[in-house]
Amino acid sequence: MSNYRKIWLWSIVGVMLVAVSGIATSGLAVGAMDGTVVHMRVEGQTQTLFDGEVIIGDCVARDDGGIDHALSGVALCGLVDITEKEAIALSLQDFGWGLFVAGIGADITPADWSRSWSFWVNKEPAAVGADTYQVAAGDDLLLAFSGYPTVPLRVTAPEKTLPGEQFTVAVEKKMGEYDANYNWQGVWLPADTALLWVNNNEVAINEAGLAVVTINEPGMAEIWAEGDGFVRSSRRQVQVDNKTEETVVPTVTPTSSVSPLASPTVSPTPSISSSPDQTITPVIPSPTPTETLLAGEERTKAVRLALDYLKRQQGTDGRIEGDLVTAWSVMSFGADGQRAEMVSNLGKTLWDGLAGAQLSSATDVERQIMAVRAAGGNVRLWQGRNLVQELRGYLKEGQLGETTIINDDIFGVLAWLAADQAIGSSEVEQTVNTVLANQDSDGAWGSIDLTAAAMQGLQEYMKRGGKIEVTLASERARSYLFSHQDKYGGFGENLASTAWGIQAIVALGEDPAGWKNNEGKTPWQALARYQNSNGGFGWRSKEDVSSFMTAYAIPALLGKAWPITTESMVKSETINYEQVAGTRLTQNVPTATPQLASPAVAGIQTRAEEQESQAEYAVPLENVSDNNVSETMDSVSSDEGVPKEFIPPNRNDWGFVLSLFSLANMGIGVTGARLFMKV
Template sequence: MNKQYLSQRFIAIFMIMLLAIFQVVSFTPQNVEAASLENGATISAVDHNGEAVLPLTAVNIKEGQTAYDVLKEITEAKDIPLDAPIDPTYGPFINNIGNVTLPAGQYWTLSINGEPATVGADGYSVKNGDSLLFKVSGYPYEQVDVTVSAIDQKGNKILDETVSVFKGSSGYDAVKLAGKLANVEVDASIDSTWFAFINNIGNTELGETDYWSVNLNGISMMEGLSSYIPKSGDHIELRLPKVDDEGSGEEEEPDTGNGLPEEESPNPTPTPEPNPEPQPEADPVTKETVNATINHLADKYFTTNGIQDHMTAVALNIVGDELPKSYIEELKKEIIDRDGVYRNVTDYEKIVLSLTSANVDAKSFVGYDLVEKIYNNERMTIQGNNGVAYALIALDSGNYEIPSNAKWTREALVKYLLNEQLESGGWSLAPNSKESIDITAMILTALAPYQDQENVKSAINKAVEWIANEQDNDGGFSDEYNGGDASETTAQVIIGLTAVGVDPTGEQFTKQSTVESASNHINLIQHLLTFKQEDGGFAHLLADNESDYMASTQALLALLAYQDYLNEGKSSIYQFSQPDTEVVVPEEDSDNKVETPAPEAPVENNKPVPATDNEASNTDNSKVNQNEGNSNVELSQKAEGHQLPNTATPLYNLIVIGVVIAVIGTAVLIYTRRRSQNA
């Protein structure tokens, strides 16, 4: 009897422990990390408008596979129709991919690494690192000229080529083609999630922590090379971090005159104390100074340079300048020509901001509801927090109504951003990347209308404190990816702070130089004004000594935001009508992941991310594309709205298993007890 009792106890304890283990495991997702493909390539297909038919996808290449083999395999896997009859003599001929209506005189063309193929799709054997693009195109092929340069740690140019790439090709294609023309090897790997990652260029010797960062037109590129579609005149620059003249990146021991390091020298030579000249106080900022600078920018710089982008149109509308009819007419034509279709959600967001600032209803512009294109966008998070933040800003700019069944309601957007805040208080552009001043400031602007909620206000306060701690003693924010202290970052911070009611000239954002004898105090507005040039524009970096268009646009927006702050006007400069809808994100839910369309992890720059690459960060960046909401961050399997593979343990299945084990355990106990009683 005693043995039976012990047996029963053993069985009971064993079943309880087993059940507990399964329950714990069921609530612990088992993540599977993406990895570089041993022999990989990327493939995509777009129509004549550049809209994806086959989303950008990383694929494993089998030996001897042709471009047609890969296309057939992927379209079958993704259930995309492929009309490609086989000719007995010439092989397969691609009539159509998907259900695209081909314009007259256009057909499907294959581009390989930025160049139109000289053989049929079944005549090209795919190689590791290849980029395959099928696109609807006419003849002659449209091309764009892109300059590609690569600079090593000592400033030596390894690449400096201007290439003509097939229109619709990626930034990665441009780099590959530049390497081919210069006979310089571009060593790249294809990642199952993050697409192309540049390992090295030429025979450059890399340190353990060295990697190739990417700038676009002087701006830190907050997106992956595989996802960015270059425009004619673009400059893609890959750069390694600088080192000292000897190339060691390490400081030398001071010379004591006896061959010993200073701490070992019997008579160490004293290091001379610096004797810097005291710096003068920065010019005080007055309303008159701000107003005069705004007028100078608008009346001189932008009158000369015109409107080159939507955010400049927004700024000039706020100033009160009437937009030229040509701008609106060109915008109408562009939208009609594109049939209202844009690749990135930020394209819609910038246009909506531009139209709303001009009192034009973006819900009905040349027959298109551009607002709906935002709140029902399948690619909302492909550009990371950038796209989500600017979605809120654009939707709130005209207090546009969002249906309750929208993919992205205001509640969902706010909740998503709250969930993405990092422990430090800042936000990054992409998952697994470091905080970005630009992205954090932008999100402050987005959350400003909702700061009456305690959880939102708490997130804002934490972010403001983090930004203040990151401000350097010169009043700005130095970042190696921006090339240094960029005026656009300071401008973005001013816009964000004023939106949430924080004074950018207050004590929290006024710094004193740590240099002895210096008495210079400088705040954010004073620092921004140091970038002003004689022509009325603003420089990207102080060392540039010339105006930059994007920097000037951002400076104008920042000064307008500060002008509103001084006049005790509206909070965000992007709100052109007051919100009348209440958006509440329950505090108890703010720590849970948003239950909206699954977020895609964007690629950050070309920076290594744990177990993968890239995005980088956008984004969130010097003349940061994030600042305008125009960085194009894109993910692998999630690109074009395609779901990422489910790499976590299925919670439901494990719970069911646990329940089954509990039932079996109970049955065993009952059976054992009855048997012992009968005995």
């Protein structure tokens, strides 16, 4: 065969390949235009109207005025398709700027707008209406008939279990608010006031949003959550099968008393008792400290990464999300030796953000006192207000705030101590006595979280020379905490409980590395599993990252217990302020001694202690081994000269690049095919 014939033959083959690829890609493009598969859930007030996949393409939506609107690829087309196939009435109103979903089925927006249909995309409020949002493959869409704000629920449970075996169900609510840039910031939190249903049997939920469930009959169980003020969760299917080969059974035990039910059942815990004659759980000997995990350079880098994440979340008003997260963030930076006035964005500091807080309850004032002191501020002259005097106004007959809860008393102790209130003052002693009187028979205060917080307050009270005997209560609480380590080595199988637990251990003067569960895992290892590669921490895993949980994690990483106080902005102050009653007082307020030194955990550097001003990037510490911390970390390049603001490309970035590459090749194929057809 001559060279010319070979050239022509290969040329024809090449053109045919281009044509085939063009036809194939054109076919794919046409197929994609037929519709996009998404998941859509429609939650009415009393029932779930639809929960499943739907293909969204072109549609015609008719409003209540009889006018047809041609739409393509928007979420509303999915709703139109569902209501037509399910024979559900759909009411759409055109106000001139778009179509408004006025009613689905029997759920119609009332005249007072007390309830309406809200639209969520991928577990966040949509920025545009359902008639405008262009769907993408795999989107998770929710239309919910609810009041304002819309608070969706979710349940987490294993896919399989055995008859008679216990498993834990977590019930969470999505809470959030818009920041100064109108970006919604949300976080999943325990939904302890929701109702949990297992096969139409109501199951009680404890304060941590958990319930331990036992299903005795084989088959498929259905689990969901609902309640006043919430959007019903999707229904979770749990297979109860005698042939289940492997069942993951979480080891979390409910931390508050719940009533046992017939089937399913919730395992009861000891009832609350404050009798002085109650049986005392034997105190477990203090574990011998071993090699400190996450110590030194590794933990310092983890702190730097977490603080950098928090800093990136700061808005132009100085706040990090709302009042709540701003206050906890101030404490995090304070634990690192950074005052709130040092953390800024476009001229606005965290101190500025703290100044705008709205305080409407005892816990609000307590949190603000702790934050102001962590920032080095004066709680007796904050924004012209005396926060100590305001907190005193909530104290009635020894009880701070609400009489039905104990958390405002527990944090009241911490607030009094943060404010340097005299250790023998009636306010401090009344609050300490109230906390002691409400300790449960098992040594807890209702939950792991509150127990850890109470331990920190009582230990600090004792260190400052308080005369009320708190040693026995602290030992019983320690015994409870030690017995409630989860399978990861932490507490409650969540970041918040683990972080607060670590702080309680530090407050005891012990090293968390010495607290090992039956598998030899420690709280340090548990804490590491919740950190994402972006530096933030999640509540249940490293995937549900939030500023809230990150702010909880940092003091624990630094080995700092509450209250966290830093040096005052003004070294010596003579304060003039007016009491609520109007009496003017003049008082010298001594500067508190900074509490930046960790009593038990060595090797960690705060920002104030670092010699270098530039933070180093580090990969979150996961699967930490007692033998070698650094060997179990994910490898990461640490080239010198990488700018501080550099953010490495993530999986989504690479996916976007590959998508562009694929589109470019598709275009070449289509163009080649068309040219070939014309020739």
